[in-house]
Amino acid sequence: MKNWILRYRSWLVIGVVLGLLLTWMVSGESVDPPVEDRPPSREVAVGVRISQASTVARSVQVQGQMMPEQxxxxxxxxxxxxxxxxxxxxxxxxxxxxxxxxxxxxxxxxxxxxxxxxxxxxxxxxxxxxxxxxxxxxxxxxxxxxxxxxxxxxxxxxxxxxxxxxxxxxxxxxxxxxxxxxxxxxxxxxxxxxxxxxNDPLRAEIDIPQHRIGEVSTGMAANVTFVDGTERAGKVTYLSSVADQDTRTFLARVEVPNQDGRLPAGTSATVSIPVETVSAHALSPALVSRNADGQLGVKIAVDGEKGMQAQFITVTPVKATANQIWVEGLPEKVRLITLGQGFVRHGDPVRITDGVTP
The missing domain is CATH 2.40.50.100 (RNA polymerase II/Efflux pump adaptor protein, barrel-sandwich hybrid domain)
Structure with a gap:
C-alpha cells in the first residue's frame, strides 16, 4: 500500500486538490445561486489581483522507481x-x-x-x-x-x-x-x-496511463525529482508496446546520468515528461469555482458597457501542487477577483476596492 501511494503521489495530490475544490464548491460558497433566488444585481465591492500568464509545460507526470543500470x-x-x-x-x-x-x-x-x-x-x-x-x-x-x-x-x-x-x-x-x-x-x-x-546511469521505471501513451515517445526529455528535492534531467529510452493487463498502463524507462554516483537506486521519484507548452495562469485553488453547468472556471473583473462587471471564464487545469494550480483558458492579462467572488455572478456590476489591485 505504501509503495502504491508513493508511486501515484502526484496524482493523489491533484486528486486531493480537486477534491477540496469540489467540497468547497458543494458547500455553496462558490456555486452561483439560481437567478430566481438572487436579488437584483447591484454593484458589489470586490478585491482583485492582476495575473499575467506565463509559459508552462504541460507534462505527463507520474511516480516512478529508481533502478540501477545493473x-x-x-x-x-x-x-x-x-x-x-x-x-x-x-x-x-x-x-x-x-x-x-x-x-x-x-x-x-x-x-x-x-x-x-x-x-x-x-x-x-x-x-x-x-x-x-x-x-x-x-x-x-x-x-x-x-x-x-x-x-x-x-x-x-x-x-x-x-x-x-x-x-x-x-x-x-x-x-x-x-x-x-x-x-x-x-x-x-x-x-x-x-x-x-x-548506478550510472540510473533508470526511472514508470507507468504511463493508457490515455496519455500517445503523447510520449522514446528520446523525449524528462525531469526527475527525487524524494529529497534533487532534480536531474533525463531521457525516455524505452516505451512498452503492450499495456499491463491489470493496470492498463505502459511501462517506460527514463535514463538519468549519475556519473558522480551520488544518486541512490531504489528510491521513489516524480518523473515529468513535457509534451507541449501552453500559456497558463498560476493561482490559488480557492479561486477556482464551478458554474451551474458544473464547468470549472474563475471570476475576473472586466470593463463593460456600463462599467466594471464580473465575468466567469471556464478554465482547464494544466498542473497542480498542494498550494497552487495552473490553468489555461484565460486572457494573457486579467484582473482575478480574489475577494468577494462568492457574492458575484457572471455579468454582475462590481466595484474594485481601493488598495487591493497590485
Missing part, C-alpha cells in the same frame, strides 16, 4: 571455504578486481598429479604411434593411446579451471553493495558471495 549477484563456480574478502562494502570496484578467494585445499596436489599423468599419456601415445607405423602394433592401440592422452589433458584443464575459480572477480565495474559470504564461510558452487551495483 545489479549483479556474484556466485561461486566451485566449492570451498572463503579465506579472503578484498574490497570494502559501499566502495567502488572495477571489473576483474578480486572480491573473494577460496581455500585451495588439495587442488595444487591434484594438478601436479594430473600433469604427471598427462606426461605419461603423451609418452605412451608417441610410442604407440611409432609401433603402429612400424607395423608392430595395430592402429586401434594407437587410437586408445590418443584417447588416454586427450582425457589426461582434459583432467589437467579441469583442475586448472577449478583453481582459477577460487579467485572470484567482479564481473562489472560498480559499487560493492553487499557481501553475502564472509571469511570462514563455506560455500558451494552457485552460491552468491557478493552483490555489485552499477
Amino acid at each position: 545489479q549483479v549477484r556474484v556466485r561461486t563456480k566451485t566449492t570451498g571455504e572463503v579465506v579472503e574478502t578484498p574490497g570494502v562494502e559501499g566502495q567502488p570496484v572495477k571489473a576483474g578486481e578480486v572480491i573473494a578467494r577460496l581455500d585451495m585445499n588439495d587442488r595444487q596436489a591434484r594438478l601436479r598429479e594430473a600433469r604427471a599423468n598427462l606426461q605419461r599419456a603423451e609418452s605412451d601415445y608417441r610410442a604407440a604411434q611409432r609401433l603402429a607405423q612400424q607395423g608392430f602394433q595395430g592402429a586401434l592401440q594407437a587410437e586408445r593411446a590418443l584417447a588416454d592422452r586427450e582425457s589426461a589433458r582434459a583432467r589437467v584443464r579441469s583442475i586448472e579451471l577449478d583453481i582459477e575459480h577460487t579467485r572470484i572477480e567482479a564481473p562489472i565495474s560498480g559499487t560493492l553493495n553487499r557481501r553475502l559470504a564472509r571469511q570462514g564461510d563455506y560455500v558451494t558452487a552457485g552460491e552468491p558471495v557478493a552483490e555489485i551495483v552499477r
